[in-house]
Amino acid sequence: MTNSIPEFETDTNCFLIIGSNTSEGHPLIATRVLKAQKRGAKVIVLDPRKNQIGHWADIFHTFRPGSDVAIFNGLMNVIISESLQDEAFIAERTEDFEALKTLVAEYTPEKVAEISGIPADVIREIARTYAKGKPAAILYAMGITQHTTGVDNVKSTSNLAMLCGNMGILGGGVNPLRGQNNVQGACDMGGLPNVYPGYQAVTIPEVQKKFQDAWGSAGPLTVGMTVTEMLHATQEGKVRALYVMGENPMVSDPDLNHVRHCLEQTEFLVVQDIFLTETAEMAHVVLPGTSFAEKDGTFSNTERRVQRVRQAIKPVGDAKEDWIIICELARKMGASGFDFQSAQAVMEEINKLTPSYGGITYERLEELGSLQWPCPTVDHPGTPYLHKGKFSRGLGKFFALEFKEPNELPNDEYPFTLTTGRLMFHFHTGSMTRRSKKLDSEVPEAYVEINVKDAGKIGLNGHKRVRVTSRRGEIELGVRITDDIKRGVVFIPFHFAEAAANKLTNSAIDPVAKIPEYKVCAVKVEVF
């Protein structure tokens, strides 16, 4: 997030929420939005489903999954044609505005209505509300990113925010709501194939030398493989050994029949986890790691806030803290530089090598509770919102982006568009929440959500179970009829391994971010 959660309640005057089921996915953030609404802030929600926060919104509309770029272009078309943009911000802080202006001129509300299904008048109303609602915050989640145009979608959000001068100010910004407790931290710490900790590129020789000097040895100057590429590479024998810590690709990755095939081909699979997950069942060696309650450390939340995790109980059975396991394995392989006596000692090394974490020490976290990066030195107060006065690249760049269709569209054989997501009561692959009695009893099994008119069309007629089939697989599951989902779209939560939505999803990826298109694929739904 460019901005911070508390600002939503105190400073934001307009929220544009798109591709985020905020009240189920991030309930305590939704609370802030609704508190702001009480003091008069406007809430706009766009989603293929009328989710809970959609019901509370001042303006809500469904749209066709994958039409995001067209929607943003349409909003900008209205703003520019009605001269509602922030001319001073555009002149002083941005570049390439003319190219954007020329392109979005083509995206009239009428044209965008045809692409997205949002009526032209609603597009105009949303554009005016956002442009006049400064400071306005855009909130999004995987509904924006999990597309073959994911990068274009994200750039579109920043185009709109810059157009109205909503960057670098309290209560504004572009705010991806991250789905995992420490997905921000895993990225910050260099758990990515192209960067060392603190987003220092692996391709820069000076960076490589810095880590070589610190560690005695470093990675190559070439970018490594992403998770999707690793799995493909196991098939050709290019990847022979795979070490997975605390992830469950056998439920979380797209096109699971293919994932299974890849993992079966893997010559040596090591899985470190707290349960025998669907992925661990396929491993050659399984290492028992520990949950958050059994270890010390830090997590970094969606607003770059670093906070302490504290050990409450000893590791269960013979399990070990994951950081100790990694150190023991490294020492077993004869490596030096893995003699840490505590998680705090690891953070001290992170402080030295990661400029944005330079001042985030355990002592300060004890005193202050949390610190938001960038926080380069121990006397730096941390950074609640980014891009104040200047973007990290200098001028903010506008990207003129044409709308592109998703990779797979419905046809006569597969007439529905499937989109996937989470539920309030479950988390990701369900390995934790489905083992929590109270949570599991709320929603114990998978279902597909279908529009009431479509239910009639497929002849559901009192049947309780359906088969959903895509070009890649099929699953059988329960069904829920609703008028909160757009006609032609069906939704399946992906938490349930026995009816895994990801057997159906498309592994087509965004060419830059390599993110799979979970949010759009073509399926058929049949009663049986």
Added chain:
Amino acid sequence: MIDYKNVLTTCPYCGTGCALHLQVLDEKLVGVLPAKNHVVSEGGLCIKGWNVHAFVNHPDRLTTPLIRKNGKLEEATWDEALTLIADKFGEVKTASGPDSVAILTSAKCTNEENYLLQKFARAVIGTNNVDHCARL
């Protein structure tokens, strides 16, 4: 004597970063209390946060290393498991190069653990084949 304590920590579910107190009785988690003055959660929690203790002591927890023998995962000691992994990673690295090893770090683990695992990939194995589920 009752051995009871509250331990202030951070919720392990979504990316909001709510704070909570784990209630520990005789080395077992028995419940959760919200953290009243926390900057993000302000004394609130969602239903997942209120139940965050429930999976930790679940009987399905893995409590010992396992090694596949004759197609089945069988219990092993830490030394057997780590020796086997170290030998195999070393052999693959020598025979096919560092890039024939790939590593997934975790959005559920701590910063310190993610730091160490990517350091392991880059400094010990010598590969940038390190990623996690940020996209998934």
